[in-house]
Amino acid sequence: xxxxxxxxxxxxxxxxxxxxxxxxxxxxxxxxxxxxxxxxxxxxxxxxxxxxxxxxxxxxxxxxxxxxxxxxxxxxxxxxxxxxxxxxxxxxxxxxxxxxxxxxxxxxxxxxxxxxxxxxxxxxxxxxxxxxxxxxxxxxxxxxxxxxxxxxxxxxxxxxxxxxxxxxxxxxxxxxxxxxxxxxxxxxxxxxxxxxxxxxxxxxxxxxxxxxxxxxxxxxxxxxxxxxxxxxxxxxxxxxxxxxxxxxxxxxxxxxxxxxxxxxxxxxxxxxxxxxxxxxxxxxxx
Amino acid sequence: xxxxxxxxxxxxxxxxxxxxxxxxxxxxxxxxxxxxxxxxxxxxxxxxxxxxxxxxxxxxxxxxxxxxxxxxxxxxxxxxxxxxxxxxxxxxxxxxxxxxxxxxxxxxxxxxxxxxxxxxxxxxxxxxxxxxxxxxxxxxxxxxxxxxxxxxxxxxxxxxxxxxxxxxxxxxxxxxxxxxxxxxxxxxxxxxxxxxxxxxxxxxxxxxxxxxxxxxxxxxxxxxxxxxxxxxxxxxxxxxxxxxxxxxxxxxxxxxxxxxxxxxxxxxxxxxxxxxxxxxxxxx
Numbered sequence: 001x002x003x004x005x006x007x008x009x010x011x012x013x014x015x016x017x018x019x020x021x022x023x024x025x026x027x028x029x030x031x032x033x034x035x036x037x038x039x040x041x042x043x044x045x046x047x048x049x050x051x052x053x054x055x056x057x058x059x060x061x062x063x064x065x066x067x068x069x070x071x072x073x074x075x076x077x078x079x080x081x082x083x084x085x086x087x088x089x090x091x092x093x094x095x096x097x098x099x100x101x102x103x104x105x106x107x108x109x110x111x112x113x114x115x116x117x118x119x120x121x122x123x124x125x126x127x128x129x130x131x132x133x134x135x136x137x138x139x140x141x142x143x144x145x146x147x148x149x150x151x152x153x154x155x156x157x158x159x160x161x162x163x164x165x166x167x168x169x170x171x172x173x174x175x176x177x178x179x180x181x182x183x184x185x186x187x188x189x190x191x192x193x194x195x196x197x198x199x200x201x202x203x204x205x206x207x208x209x210x211x212x213x214x215x216x217x218x219x220x221x222x223x224x225x226x227x228x229x230x231x232x233x234x235x236x237x238x239x240x241x242x243x244x245x246x247x248x249x250x251x252x253x254x255x256x257x258x259x260x261x262x263x264x265x266x267x268x269x270x271x272x273x274x275x276x277x278x279x280x281x282x283x284x285x286x
Numbered sequence: 287x288x289x290x291x292x293x294x295x296x297x298x299x300x301x302x303x304x305x306x307x308x309x310x311x312x313x314x315x316x317x318x319x320x321x322x323x324x325x326x327x328x329x330x331x332x333x334x335x336x337x338x339x340x341x342x343x344x345x346x347x348x349x350x351x352x353x354x355x356x357x358x359x360x361x362x363x364x365x366x367x368x369x370x371x372x373x374x375x376x377x378x379x380x381x382x383x384x385x386x387x388x389x390x391x392x393x394x395x396x397x398x399x400x401x402x403x404x405x406x407x408x409x410x411x412x413x414x415x416x417x418x419x420x421x422x423x424x425x426x427x428x429x430x431x432x433x434x435x436x437x438x439x440x441x442x443x444x445x446x447x448x449x450x451x452x453x454x455x456x457x458x459x460x461x462x463x464x465x466x467x468x469x470x471x472x473x474x475x476x477x478x479x480x481x482x483x484x485x486x487x488x489x490x491x492x493x494x495x496x497x498x499x500x501x502x503x504x505x506x507x508x509x510x511x512x513x514x515x516x517x518x519x520x521x522x523x524x525x526x527x528x529x530x531x532x533x534x535x536x537x538x539x540x541x542x543x544x545x546x547x548x549x550x551x552x553x554x555x556x557x558x559x560x561x562x563x564x565x566x567x568x569x570x
Contacts, residue, residue, distance in 0.1 A: 129305075
């Protein structure tokens with residue numbers, strides 16, 4: 001599904017030597033990354049690999065202290081407003097306002113993205129319809145299920161017609177059916193609009209199934225990059241060359257990840273705060 | 287859907303129809319129109335929330351009602367406080383209106399921290415909204431919320447027989463003063479939020495500063511009867527200027543409305559600047 005990159009069109013995202021540290025911890029440590037226009041790119045890694053920090057630099061939430069970040073050619077350090085106009089962002093937490101209806105939640109983002117008054121109602125309606133929330137649109141978001149809130153957030157992000165949709169752990173804490181639902185909506189919208197999708201996840205099976213290309217991130221850097229099939233076949237071939245039987249099943253993305261990350265994966269996978277915030281999100285989703 | 291889905295209804299590109307508007311990015315607003323638009327957006331959200339849940343307006347009306355009813359009526363009989371010939375309940379009503387507006391604003395930072403924890407703040411920060419515009423929007427939204435509260439207290443005061451003005455121009459001035467004062471106090475709250483980050487600590491600090499701000503102002507008694515040190519505090523306390531203006535506008539007492547307006551405007555601008563510069567800490 002990967003589209004050939006057009007030499008005239010700038011990459012959707014380019015990070016060169018991006019580094020960000022919290023005190024002594026180098027959360028992102030010389031990250032090089034490029035996301036092609038129109039693809040679904042998955043940034044994978046365990047808790048604490050630096051995915052969220054990288055995403056926050058790309059979304060202009062954090063400054064870019066070292067290296068460079070560009071979104072469709074615009075510099076995230078210099079042209080923050082320009083970059084923000086290109087982005088739709090869904091953070092890890094369930095970020096819809098529970099005290100507002102679905103429609104009001106989406107309308108807020110139409111307003112802050114300068115959608116004109118004459119167009120607002122219709123545009124909000126289209127965004128809600130695209131995620132199948134038309135019927136629930138006038139109910140308070142606190143009555144929504146976890147999967148519905150994720151779809152509502154997708155509508156909030158879509159209402160400004162972003163060229164790049166950034167989703168941070170979109171399916172965390174959801175049940176399998178809701179997870180599939182969220183991914184199907186992401187894909188349907190991507191196919192209909194041609195937007196680029198950058199998604200972080202630590203569910204390797206989802207990345208395998210839904211991403212055109214993935215980058216495996218560990219300790220602040222991308223350690224392996226390619227289509228899920230390329231990465232799995234690559235490891236399979238290497239294992240056969242090292243004497244594994246030809247009948248051995250193709251390695252999974254998780255195997256690839258263990259291979260890349262090596263040992264010590266368990267004791268560095270996310271600090272207390274990470275796990276707590278992940279659990280909190282999972283709790284809210286129910 | 288003409289055919290029955292086999293297991294689960296699946297979504298496909300064909301089903302996502304009528305999305306022509308979602309393919310066209312909205313045209314950016316010109317620079318000077320951005321700020322009023324963001325203020326409008328934040329105020330709209332505040333009104334929508336109040337429409338869905340008015341509990342806060344009612345529960346927060348109890349305290350000022352008690353102040354006026356008990357403290358006001360008792361002290362009117364005692365005549366202990368020199369008010370310049372005005373019945374004491376009339377004298378204190380503008381003070382209680384300012385107090386109840388301030389109480390709403392001073393805890394507004396809790397909402398910002400809640401929005402931060404919920405990821406809402408981050409999402410707003412990834413929109414084409416400069417931080418100062420976001421804070422200004424929030425400050426005016428807090429002002430609007432306080433104004434609605436102030437209206438409730440004005441009605442209670444009127445029911446208790448306080449002789450208030452019904453001059454629409456003066457009432458408009460009252461609204462402006464309440465919004466500006468609350469914009470300042472909400473920015474003070476959001477500034478503290480940016481420093482302490484945690485909701486519990488902000489709650490504690492909020493509790494600790496509201497009473498000193500209230501008693502260290504002219505809300506209940508004139509500055510002239512205060513000891514010297516309290517007079518000094520009262521003169522740098524924006525609440526005193528808010529009360530002075532409200533007293534002048536609402537009950538026609540002697541006041542320096544223009545000066546009060548100027549002080550509150552400058553205070554609000556300083557507050558917006560301080561809160562905006564600390565907002566980045568909440569984004570981290």
